[in-house]
Amino acid sequence: MTQSPTPAQPTPQPASLPTPEERRRLREAKSLTEAEVAVRVGVSRETVRSWETGRTTPRGRKGEAYAKLLTEPAPAEAELTARHQRAVPARVEADAVTSPEEAQPSEGADPVPPEPATALTPAQAFDALYAFCAPALVRQTYLLTGRRELARESVERAFQLAWHRWPEVALDRDPAGWVRATAYEYALSPWHRMRPRHRHPEAPPADAADRALLDVLLKLPPAHRRTLLLYDGVGLDLPETAAETEASTPAAAKRLLHAREAVAARLPELAVPEELHQRLAELASTERLRAAKSPTVRWVGERRARRWTRAAIAFTALLIGTTSLTLRMAPDHYEPSLAPGVAVHGLPPRAALGPLSPSQLKLHAKLKSQTVSGPARLVPESR
Incomplete structure (x- = not known):
């Protein structure tokens, strides 16, 4: 009697592997491209x-x-974790100093819940996002504009706006994408053409x-360039x-x-998308x-x-003062206008x-008979 083959046991999935919805977000949070992840793991980009x-x-x-x-934690997160771990022994020593009577809860009292782990402050979370995204985002913006200073300025302005709207950005599904879209919009603004330094081209790359x-x-x-870069x-x-x-997706x-x-x-050698991706990464690197x-x-x-807030307050105060002065100087009573002119009849005509x-x-x-003496221009002439 032939025995049925034993079914192969499936390879266990790593316990710490995130869900498919979280994988791309974690990759972008670390400023990694699909090609970079593929090289580090040893697979193709399509597999990633x-x-x-x-x-x-x-x-x-x-x-x-x-x-x-x-x-795995990035350098910024690792530093924060190490800082928190260094603070734990100090907390333990402080608890050890407490007397047993103070540490023991009284009868009938609710048990004290354990102290939760220290969460990141808004500044620390912003610094972590900046450390993850800023280096790669500056290089991407340089490929978008071809200007080094404009790339730095665009990324810094995008993160400044993100810090100004941090409650909104922190709750966004993709904070890195929010900052990237803001930086791209600022970099591609047509108003930069009116700036004096934008009229002078920057030095091109050294390699031909x-x-x-x-x-x-x-x-x-610009739209095609941004689509290709993304x-x-x-x-x-x-x-x-x-x-x-x-x-739209078809567009x-x-x-x-x-x-x-x-x-x-x-450039016919860049007709293959994988080769184009590699050359873009090399050009950016x-x-x-x-960035700062x-x-x-x-x-x-x-x-x-703060400067814009003060300017808005000053403009509002100036507007209020101008309105008050206008109301004070405006006439407060009715002044009748002059009556229009009326023709007068019955006057005698002018005599000729x-x-x-x-x-x-x-x-x-x-006068004609007298002797004329003097300049000729003063002599009356008979007509």
Whole structure:
């Protein structure tokens, strides 16, 4: 009698592996692209995308490496955790000093719940988000604009606005995407063309291949350039790219195809999307772009907010003063206007000039008969 084969036991899924909905968010929170995750784990980019969409599940050693990459604390979080762990012994020593009578609850009293772990303050959470997103976001914005100073300024202004609206950003489903969209909108604003320093081009990259790729990117329309960067540079899928660019999915797909065709027409070696993604990452990494420190960004944002608040208060006070002065100087009683003119009838007509009288004729003859002396222009002429 033939025995039925024993069914293979499925490979256990890593216990610390996040849900598919959380995988992409954790990857973007660490400023990692799909290609970078694929290189670290040892799989293809399509495999990472299928893991994030939930079509497949990572298992075995690669699943453990993928889970560790997503869940391991970043340097900023590790520092906060270590700081909290250093504070625990001090709390234990303080509890040890307490007398047994004080530590023992009285009869009938409710038991004191254990003290919860110290949560991150808003400033600490903002600093962690800034440490995760700012370095990669500056490089992405440089590919979008081709200007180093504008890329730094765009990222700093986006994080300043995020700090100003931190309750809204902290509860957002994708804080990194919120900041990225804000930075891209500021970087692509047409008002930058009116700035004096924007009229002078910056120094191009040193490598000829990098210069050619950056020149092709900057000649694309802004919408196509942003779509190409989000899809082939950052690694977003098509619906997310369409949502961030405020376009429909078919429109985003057409923009992406047109952008790829334009790049492939100038640089045929970049017709493959994987090669284009690699070249974009290399071009961004060659530029040593660094944003300001997180405390500096928060301080500048707060100072700008105070300045605008004071300007608004001053403008409001000026408007109130002008209105009060106008009300005080305005007439407070009715002044009748002048009546329009009326024609007067019954007056005699104006008399015209008539013939000369005898005395006038005598004077006229006397003047003509006298000897003339003096300039010729004073001599009366007879007519």
